Amino acid sequence: MVTGELRRQVDKVWDAFWSGGIANPVEVIEQITYLLFIKRLDDLQLLAEKKASRFGDPVENPIFPVGHDEHAVSPRPYRDLRWSVFTNYSSSEMFDVVSEHVFPWLRRLGAEGSSYARNMRDARFTIPTPALLTKVVDLLADIPMDDRDTKGDIYEYMLGKLATSGTNGQFRTARHIIKLMVDLQQPRPDDVIIDPAVGTAGFLVAAEEHLREHHPEIWADAGSRTHFNGPMFTGYDSDAAMARIASMNMLLHGVDNPTIERADALSEGHPGLDxxxxxxxxxxxxxxxxxxxxxxxxxxxxxxxxxxxLFLVLMVRMLRNGGRAAVIVPEGVLFGSSNAHKAVRKLLVDDHKLDAVIKLPSGTFKPYTGVSTAILLFTKTSSGGTDNVWFYDVRADGMTLDDKRTPIEADDLPDVLARWRSLRPPIGERARRDETSPVFDEPSNPRTAQSFLVPKQEIVDNNYALSLNRYKEIEIEEVEHRSPAEILDELDALELGIQDGLKRLREMLA
Incomplete structure (x- = not known):
């Protein structure tokens, strides 16, 4: 989390844009992302050069080749396009290099026909003055971006300023909720992962981070590395700016060639089936x-x-048999009475395998919206398979449920993950479990508990309703009250004590 001095530094960058005449939050994020991306490319080249110099070899596939950029109207050496070089120029020359040379080169950088090339085709440098560019570059230079976690926190903090994205039903998903969903579904090295409403690629970034942490064997095999850096990750978004930010966000996080497409996933050109x-x-x-x-x-x-x-139907159709999903839905999906609502719930329960309904607190997506939501976990089977659906009532997610969303101690999310894994341990996890692992007996939980299982037939009998409140039982605690006479006797005794105390006080004052 970004706090203290680091937060003030990031806010200075943001304020510089606003005072410089760029007030659209999406545009601010986009311009900052371009600059961070350019800096990241130079950092990668420096690492490659250090590695090559140790062995006395030339740099393989350099980002900045030797020679001049012949595509430019007035060619300059590729060396001039590097962050470590142009940031040492005067304000006016740096502005000229970035606007007239770096950005045209950036648009050509992706492989021909790649999604990066398509997304960056319309990339525009909109910082209006050399003074603003110099100020922003100097501020970014003061922010520590070397540490992977710090870089992610800073980027997430800036993305959190996209409050305007709460319009049209689009809003940023909190990072800890994304991480929970990724941890629940345990991405594997052979997975092919898609987010059909990718936004800034938060889910895809969290998935790649999970894989880096839990599957280091990816880097020992050339085929796995190739899969990770390309076919593994796909995202769709109808907003061009979001597609560009998502493309660069993935590259900033070390995924070389993901498929990030600017397209409406619900239209005729939606992602491929199965x-x-x-x-x-x-x-x-x-x-x-x-x-x-x-x-x-x-x-x-x-x-x-x-x-x-429609998105739920699309997700089912995109998955191959055996594929799994973690998706956030508004609570209305769980109990809506229209034919369409019931048809979608019936599809998940009868035709595939609905695994879990995890109800989130109503303030989870503040300040964007107060709509109550839930996470659905399901597996595509095309042949049914739902037996018992696991319900969990998340009452606290580690953050206050007001617009400020500040951290607090109460947090059910670790318990959600632990209980889910007790029901469905990851592949290989059973063999590693020992006496220190928490043991939960979810099937025996009563309906008054925070989590419990509901048989498929009961859901069918309730018109496929998936609202947790439909199945949760309220435990009424019996309280035995004292009789009125006993209470009155106690009040009489207190009154006598008061009168006696007052009498002794008067005697002392006499």
């Missing part, structure tokens, strides 16, 4: 779309214009 093994998403749930804009194959499954229902 291709992915893991979906991680918090899709927008802003209301209704026009029938003409929605893919016909989705409309055949469920006749609706509600985005939250």
């Amino acid at each position: 291709q992915y093994s893991l979906v991680l998403a918090n899709p927008p749930f802003a209301g209704s779309l026009d029938d003409e804009t929605v893919a016909k194959d989705l409309q055949k499954v469920v006749k609706t214009r509600k985005t939250e229902l």
Whole structure:
């Protein structure tokens, strides 16, 4: 978390943009991301040069080749495009290099036909003056970006300023909620992961971080490394700026060639069917779309214009059999009475395997929205398989449930993960469990507990309702009260004591 002096430094960068005439938060984030990305490219080249010099070898596939950029109108050496070089120029020359040379080169950087190349085609440098560029560059230089965790925290803090993204049903998912969802589904080295509403790529970044931490064997195999740096990660977003930010965010986190497409995932050009093994998403749930804009194959499954229902259908269709999903839905999906709502719930329960419904506190997505939400975990089977659905009532997520969302001690999320793993340990986890591992007997939990299992047939009998409150039992504690006469006798005794005390006080004063 960004606090204290580091937070003040980041706020100075933000304030510099606002005072310099750039007030759109998305544009601010985009321009900062470009600069951080350019700095990251130079850092990578420096690492490659140090490694090559140790062995006396030339740099393989240098980001900044030797020679001049022949594509430029007035060619300059590629060396001039490096952060460590142009930041030492005068304000006016640095502004000229960045606007006239670095940005055109940045747009050409991706492999021909890659999603990066498509997204960056419209990248624009919008910092208006040399003075503002110099100020921002100097401020960024003072912020420590070497540590991976610190860099992630800083970037997340800046993304948290995208309050305007709360419009149109799109808003940023808190990092700790993303991490919970990723940990629940345990990404594996052979997974093919997609977020069909990718935003700034928070879910994909968390997935790659999980893989780096838990699967170091990826780096020992060339095929695994190639898969990690390309086919493993896919994201779609209808907003061009978000697609560009997502592309650079993945590259900043060390994924070389993910597929990040600017496209409406619900349209006819939606992601391929039966291709992915893991979906991680918090899709927008802003209301209704026009029938003409929605893919016909989705409309055949469920006749609706509600985005939250259409995205669920899309996710099922994108997954290959055996694929799994963790997705945030508004609570209305769990109990809505329309034919479309019931059809989608029936699809998950009867045709596939609904694993869990994790109810989140109503303030989880403040300040963007106070809508109550839940996490659905399901597995695509195309042949049913739902037996018992696990419900968990999250009452605290480690943050206050007001607009400020400041950290507190109360936090159910570690317990959610521990109990889920007791039900479904990760592959290989059973062999590693020992007497120090927590043991939970979830199947025997009563309906008054914070988590419990509900049989499929009971859900079917309740019209496929998935609201936790439909199945949770309220435990009424019996309290034995004293009789009124006993209370009155006690009051009489107290009154006598008071009178006696007053009498003795008067005697002392006489």
